[in-house]
Amino acid sequence: MALAWCNLREISFSRLFPLEVARALSGGLTLAIAYTHSQGYIHGDVHLRNVLVKLPSSIDRFSIGQLYKEYGEPETVTITACNGKPLPPNVPAKAVIPLYLGKDAEEFSLSDARVLLGDFGEAFGFNEVRRGEDCHTPLAMRPPEARFEPQAPLSYSADIWSLATTIWEILGMKAIFSSEFATADEVVSQQIDVLGSMPVGWWNRWEERSQFFNEDGRPKEGRYVWPPINQAFEEGVQEYRRKRGRVGEFDREETAAILDLMRRMLAFRPEERPTAEEVLESEWMVKWVLPDLNKSLESK
Template identity: 70%
Template sequence: MTENHRIEYNWVKGVETLENYQRGGYHPVMIGDVLNGRYHIVDKLGFGGYSTVWLALDTNLKRYVAVKVNIADSLPRETKILKALSSSPVRLGYDLVPVILDEFKVQGPNGKHTCYTVTPAQCNLREISFSRLFSLKVARTLSYGLTQAVAYTHSQGYVHGDIHLGNILVKLPSSFDDLFIKQLYEKYGKPETVPVTRCDGEPLSSNVPAKAVVPLFLGKYAEEFSLSDAHPLLSDFGEAFSPASEVRLGQDCHTPPAFRAPEAKFESQAPLSYPSDIWSLATAIWEIIGMKPIFSTDFVHEDEIVSQHIDVLGPMPLEWWRRWEGRSQFFDEEGCPTESYRENRWFPLQESFEVGVQEWRRKMGDEFDNNEKAAFLDLMRRMLSFRPEERPTAEEVLKSEWMVKGHCLITSGAKVGAAYKHALGCLRLT
């Protein structure tokens, strides 16, 4: 389809860009379709720029799966990485990344689409934590589990490349598979669909589904989470890469600006590596723990994010400062904020913690004590070091005071020592 003849559709809130249902784009999937002769489509779980994700009943094994249907003719990059990550089931964190259950292709009006299935998850942490707080016990558990997942990914030679709450899922309870489709709809509601119409009023072609499906929410909100719910799953490895075999330059980093390590901008011609994930991991942990992200998640220019880095963390390396073309919008040559920027400055790290974390937790009666606060801020300072070589590894993050003590606090009685020794023993194997 030529670009100047692109068909436009009436906008539907909460669904993928319908204009991408064209040659080379999404595959039109409908509720009730059966893919690969066995996967009965029950509802939609989500979508991204390169795929849609569906809840399906595997009619062979009588269990639910998530089916990821990629855009047409896409390279099987993510499946290759997930298969590689499935190779070490004895290592700590193996069960915190998706395991591919099946892989197949479907031919449709928009081309040939690679698909794979994994165990379905509830929802992502962005959905369930927006304007809500996890209890401190749950937040510690999620942070520890996420760090385990990153440490495992790194131990297998891969950088995730896109760590943020939208890519961190929560596992479903095993009892979910006991639901018949009718019971699923009774519990969570039937699929929410909206008819698709063209802006020019012409009839639909086979390239696009007759109805758009609004993603199903299977989860519960943050304040309702218990420790038994706190099983994170690091997902979406579409931006992952192996530094040993693939050069990913800073200029090619697609992590959203609020979570992107600063070397991607200031060392744009240098290869990224594991430390870039550590920066993103720190921003994710901060959001799990608190109410306000450490840097703005609003749509702002990347120079504004850089100014926030300086506000929160202090001066950046001098060579970066000199190369930063946008600094005059925010600071004078001595590094003092300009008059126009002074009112919009972000708080330094400790004050950011008070405003974005502690104040909200105090209202819940679930705040950090002074010792835990000091340990947490020490970890954040190190993970958010401007220079990537100064950041700790994921294994070192797991061994930090805040992580170790937090993990022990949620482990009772005689299990404390055994769990801690087991964790350290597994870490030594990586």
């Protein structure tokens, strides 16, 4: 079993990966999703906490002493009962604090960009029926059909939506959608702000739309309106990269390729999204991502 440093959420919080590392991580994750789909499974829970970074194989050769020297000895905390009484015999006297082996995103090199896709607890086979109402993907990454087609079975396309939102977070600082202090309906309004009109049938069934939009589809005056996707990329990805300087920013040609892919992966209708294999064949993947991924795999 491969060991992991940490998940991408831990190391990318308030940090940015260098361009080539962000590309390699995006490519590795897409390959993992493509392989999962090729085996007839939908992951069902794609987000940064389930994307792990593989430890170098050299750690397998460490003795316990060498491991402690490299990463420090285990830290423990004493366990006490809330009521002040002695602990029962089945409770240990001390607990070991989990060891964080990661490093800041900005310190990553291509040799570090080895992705492991974890947590298959929500995965299901293509022949199984997993309805939209049973989707447990975090709200900000959850495909909209889970909300508006709750009785319809989810498919590979659900992973493609979540893959797009996860790649966006790998590239930039600000998520394309956010469920922090937001309701499910607020996330829907964000999706419409960013991506444009949703299918008419969904719009008509969305009883809460009047809280966010006028009947002509324009945002209600006075509420915060999320920027459309081009502007969102500029504000949530590029501007932060310019401020950080050394991590680099995407040039105009690559930005256009990224946005083209994101728009297709974030199509409201699941049948209009590309497959994982088609994502790998996209211009951005072929011209920019896969070359850096290959360099990562070749590096030691």
